[in-house]
Amino acid sequence: HDLIERLNAIAGPHGVGRVDIIENRLVGMKSRGLYETPGGTVLVEALAALEHMVHSRETLHWREQIGLRMAELVYNGQWFTDLRRAISAAAESLAQRLDGEVVVRLYKGHATAIRRRADQSLYAEDFATFGADEVYDQKHAEGFIRLFSLPERIRAMKEQS
Template sequence: PYSIDENLWGRSIECGVLEDPWVEPPEEVFTWTRSPGKAPDEPGYVEIGFEKGIPTTIDGQQMNGVNLIQQLNELAGRHGVGRIDHLENRLVGIKSREIYEAPAAAVLLQAHQALQAMTLSKAQLRFKQKVAVEYADLIYNGLWFTLLHQDLAAYVKSSQRFVTGTVRLKLFKGNSSVVGRKSPVSLYDYGLATYDKGDEFDQSASPGFIHIWGLPVRTQAQVQMLSQKEKGEM
């Protein structure tokens, strides 16, 4: 009764009763992931190591990409992680309800985002997120063999040159959460971030920064908001 596609990265299920978006997916459609209610009562932990944005290790053990994904599919799936009930927009604009099982993909994306947050600047991270959306749309729409794809791939490769480190995740009854991260090139500085005594941030610099940062806001308020008030528009 279902249409099923499957590869290393994930499994998609559609058609049958799933075409009614109000109907809960029956348990029979899932084969890679255990029902969260029947998942182990104790959480599982996994550490994923990355080199320049590429996942390379699980719990310190070096692996090739295929073996790494297969092991994460088994581990995360055992804890019920990786189920997705999704309404997507196809290329021609038709909305389609899809059920996915992608345990490895779910935890890898989560871990990778956590490591990027530690190793990319604020500006890099925000722009990378925009590029990721364009990149995903391009691939979904079948435009892999285009010059735009080459351009985006070059940017993504450059953006990942410092995304190296390890992320620890907790897997428990259908949920995965990042509970630790570390990197030899982390931009997180405890001395600047701490609220404890002895922090290294020069608090005396704050008033001057606030004054300069707020200058355009004050200027607009004084000129334009005052004008509105005089005209009775406020």
């Protein structure tokens, strides 16, 4: 709670976390929502920066899906459901790998991660190059591309015959 209040005091004057949206209510009507959550916005940016360093593409995709579902449950007043508890347990499991530091720049209503370090990062510059190195052989990509595109190539062959 103290962290949120401190971040609110720091990020609020920068206009971070102000949202003006038209919402779709559970009962079907639309309403206008004006929200301010500067501290939450900074924390979400920092968390996302760590998640992108630590989790695989598939894990991140799934995490985004359960995040949307969690938001629906909370918005609809379904906090005390088994589904919300299950999603929370999954999120806590994923969060156990998140340990590091993030520097977030606040400027004209935006919070942007500009520097990050994670103890369990999957990012390594040596592995992320497409140049000549000992870690990644360019020839391996050809087989992957042919295999990954197999359904589309089969469809194209059938459509041509």
